[in-house]
Amino acid sequence: GQQVMQIPQYQHVQEGEDFTTYCNSSTTLSNIQWYKQRPGGHPVFLIQLVKSGEVKKQKRLTFQFGEAKKNSSLHITATQTTDVGTYFCSQGAQKLVFGQGTRLTINP
Amino acid sequence: DTAVSQTPKYLVTQMGNDKSIKCEQNLGHDTMYWYKQDSKKFLKIMFSYNNKELIINETVPNRFSPKSPDKAHLNLHINSLELGDSAVYFCASSQGGDGLGYTFGSGTRLTVV
Structure with missing residues (x-):
């Protein structure tokens, strides 16, 4: 399956700061x-993007799919301690191929 | 009601033993999966079943044998456990196989000593 590379691997922020994780593919x-x-815990589904240039929002979370459909980002505005966790991108249908994840920690 | 339930939650066992992990989903989904998450949090698919039929086997050693008695259940049996099998094993299910909305179980943390 197509591989997806996710960066950064770790991100530590102060509560209230923004956070972004990126997912990239060569195809x-x-x-x-x-x-x-x-x-x-276990992975919990947040969203799926399928259209080129698609942008979706869920409260403080903004998800984007690149125009070329080779990259995606998840942006969290004004992080809260409840945002702590590892965020994974994945791609596929019959099987999901996951990125390595970005572990977010927050200083309250 | 838990949508995807796995048992046991924790499993500590010695090398060479045989163990099973059970999974049940009450979502009416057609497809079920086993994923392995290693110590670096990397999630990798092991098996996928659609309506009791094996559709994906990702070069997993023969010591791992999934069994799906019906589309709501997918169990994982592991023979001759090795230290490297220590990981968290997640069962998941989905409807439609279009990548949308996998529901994961709470995981089974397997420790082989």
């Missing part, structure tokens, strides 16, 4: 999904 993707995994 065109048919879709991209984002998941959140809290410490000690």
Whole structure:
């Protein structure tokens, strides 16, 4: 399956700061999904993007799919301690191929 | 009601033993999966079943044998456990196989000593 590279691997922010994680592929993707995994928890589906240039928002979270459908980003505005966790991008249909994840920690 | 439930949550066992992990979903999904998450948090698919039929087997050692008695259940049996099998194993399910909205179980943390 197509590989997706996710950066950064770790991000530590002060509460209230913004956070962004990026997902990149060398080939065109048919879709991209984002998941959140809290410490000690399981991945929870956040969203799927399928259209070129698509932008979707969920409260303080903004998801983008690049025009060329080779990259995606997840941006969190004004982080809160409840945002702590590892954010994964993934792509695929019959099977999901996950990025390495970005672990977000927050200083309250 | 838990949508995807796995048992046990924790499993500590000695090398060479055989163990099973059970998974059940009550979402009516057609497809179920086993994923392995290693110590670096990397999530990798192991198996996928659609309506009790194996559709994906990702070069997993023969010691791992999935079994799906019906489309709501997917169990994982592991023979001759090795230290490297220590990981968190997640069961998941989805409807439609279009990548949309996998629901993961809470995971089974397997420790082989």
